[in-house]
Amino acid sequence: MPWRVRNRGQYMILRRALSPQAAWVAEEPDAGIVGFLTLQPLQDYIDHLFVDTDWRFCGVARGLLEVARQGATGALSLDVDTENMGARRAYEALGWQVVASTGSTGKARQMRLVSP
């Protein structure tokens, strides 16, 4: 997310998200971990979803989101940066819907999406 590259606080947010919460990783036998997702289980809220650039458009995010959805009590939700057109197109292809504009994190404007 190049528009956030100067925001070093993102690394601390990710470190915090990875310690107490649920996380899934996608692993390929010859490549190791190729993607991950972190979830706040009680809220069914996805904090982070990332797929290695070499493994995009291979269904990794779809698989991670399906596993997270199976363990959730209801629909999943997340916030996506409005500038993140790649992710927005991916969520649209997966049937997610925009439910609100959720203000900003630092300089990034975001929108709230919910899963099917």
Ligand SMILES: CC(C)(COP(=O)(O)OP(=O)(O)OC[C@H]1O[C@@H](n2cnc3c(N)ncnc32)[C@H](O)[C@@H]1OP(=O)(O)O)[C@@H](O)C(=O)NCCC(=O)NCCS
């Ligand atoms: C967004 C991201 C997670 C998608 O991961 P992915 O593994 O490539 O997605 P999938 O292969 O499971 O694709 C799911 C669907 O979205 C579509 N899609 C994925 N990326 C897309 C893009 N950049 N543009 C258009 N469509 C896209 C796929 O074609 C697929 O649709 P289809 O089944 O109808 O063909 C990945 O690009 C990424 O890690 N981006 C950087 C981090 C990020 O932005 N995370 C999200 C923060 S909210």
